[in-house]
């Protein structure tokens with residue numbers, strides 16, 4: 035903008051308007067989206083993720099079209115002695131495009147697609163819960179300061195002091211039973227347990243990030259301006275401060291999402307995850323390790339898929355961070 | 366400059382002495398505690414940002430509040446609007462004591478008192494459109510302007526010299542001067558009677574400052590607003606103020622009509638401040654006497670005893686260290702806090 039766009043009150047020359055018209059009405063979010071769109075790596079990652087999510091969402095449709103099923107056994111696809119898949123690269127055939135599971139002959143593609151549903155559902159839910167709790171606690175701690183901040187800070191320290199994997203493993207029998215007695219039997223309870231465990235240990239990290247941001251945002255004059263107009267605390271927290279936190283929240287979400295997919299896989303691998311026969315990527319990886327020497331393809335597909343999803347999410351997270359804050363960006 | 370110019374003030378005079386002032390603060394204090402960091406916080410002292418000031422702002426009047434950086438001007442303005450809790454003293458607004466009103470009780474009062482901020486960048490939420498920024502007072506106060514919020518906001522935009530079609534734009538698309546106009550539109554939306562302007566033009570280009578000051582003056586006439594106009598630039602203050610209060614280290618040094626302050630300053634600190642202002646006339650400028658105050662501004666957490674200015678005052682005597690000078694009326698409307706005030710004669714411009 036130049037000085038000439040400044041106009042004296044009362045008389046607004048049209049020339050000044052024309053100059054202002056040249057700048058399109060774009061919010062900071064729209065500008066970030068434009069930068070993201072120009073980033074080829076980010077776009078590739080995003081399209082990959084959209085495709086994988088779509089495959090998971092439409093898994094029932096796809097499996098029906100391909101006449102495959104994640105649960106039904108296929109004796110003819112595995113050898114009678116030892117149960118190894120018949121055919122090249124883990125039993126690939128027209129009937130089973132990505133081969134079959136050794137021993138049972140269950141279809142790998144169908145199990146991967148259905149496994150994606152469980153894995154993505156758990157990590158998505160845990161990400162949303164983590165972000166919600168983290169933002170709420172962080173925003174309150176940063177805005178209230180004082181003893182509220184101190185108490186919440188100590189509480190976060192305590193939560194973070196627990197070793198996640200050990201707690202998750204040791205609490206699993208008790209808590210899944212508790213959930214079972216509440217009417218959530220079988221896999222419903224298991225899935226809920228995984229979501230809860232992951233979220234409970236995940237939120238303090240975001241809460242700390244948000245708290246730090248809020249400490250600086252609350253000193254900006256637009257917050258005081260809202261107070262001077264008589265705004266209540268909830269308006270200040272959620273209408274004035276929260277919109278300025280989308281950048282760190284979005285970046286954090288894209289970082290934890292893949293780590294939660296991996297964490298779900300680890301927990302399922304360690305046996306506290308979803309019960310068989312329901313497939314998840316973690317459970318498939320756990321099963322495949324035993325066959326690695328004789329049937330490496332069985333490990334390859336879930337491993338590669340997990341790698342692609344985690345890698346795509348991480349690249350997207352980096353790109354989102356750069357797009358939202360161009361100063362840190364690659365030049 | 367002559368006595369004549371002194372007598373013919375161009376500004377409208379505030380309501381007569383009999384009328385009740387819009388805002389009256391008495392012995393106002395705001396101390397910020399200094400605490401140790403760590404788990405158990407102990408208070409080990411306090412920053413006496415505002416330490417007992419008394420002043421009045423009449424209806425439709427502009428009171429300039431000047432003083433060097435860190436003397437407590439912003440703290441004083443914010444405390445008067447109860448954006449900070451006063452440590453001691455009283456604040457009366459429209460005859461009502463608002464000192465101890467809590468946040469909820471203050472909400473209806475906030476329609477009548479507003480603030481314009483110094484920083485046109487941090488005072489507008491970057492995630493809100495101009496329309497929602499200027500419309501925020503209506504939303505927060507639950508006011509439904511006739512014709513609807515959008516129409517009201519657009520007419521405000523027009524009034525302050527913004528294109529009403531830019532209703533949906535974000536602050537990042539506007540220049541500093543335009544942003545300050547947005548802040549002004551927001552402040553006048555509910556037709557307040559008092560606006561605290563905290564250095565509203567000091568962040569702007571000099572070429573834009575005059576435009577914004579003119580806008581503020583026009584709005585004052587139109588809506589009968591009183592301004593507490595905080596600034597450290599004395600020429601800006603002189604341009605806009607009816608009366609001027611000079612502040613030093615949390616205390617008022619001198620309060621008087623704008624012309625009196627500039628023509629017959631009586632507090633040594635005012636004198637020093639004025640002598641630092643260049644005069645546009647080059648001949649007079651060469652003859653200008655400059656008074657340099659020695660030393661640094663003392664810390665407001667440990668102010669000098671007696672007169673707070675004594676550590677830098679060339680007239681200081683023993684009594685200045687022992688007894689704090691009260692703000693006394695020397696002439697009608699001219700109050701000075703000094704044991705040895707200057708003679709009431711023009712001193713700055715030697716001829």
Ligand SMILES: Nc1ncnc2c1ncn2[C@@H]1O[C@H](COP(=O)(O)OP(=O)(O)OP(=O)(O)O)[C@@H](O)[C@H]1O
Nearest residue numbers: 397412414433434435436437438439440441597665
């Ligand atoms: N929230 C706070 N906590 C502690 N000290 C504060 C706080 N706000 C202001 N102060 C201190 O109070 C004193 C007065 O500050 P204030 O901002 O009111 O000065 P000012 O006259 O407005 O200065 P400037 O011209 O730089 O804006 C300063 O010493 C400052 O450090």
Ligand code: SF4
Nearest residue numbers: 672675678685703704
């Ligand atoms: S009271 Fe004394 S120290 Fe203070 S300004 Fe007057 S002469 Fe100077």
Ligand SMILES: [Mg+2]
Nearest residue numbers: 438439440563
């Ligand atoms: Mg200030």
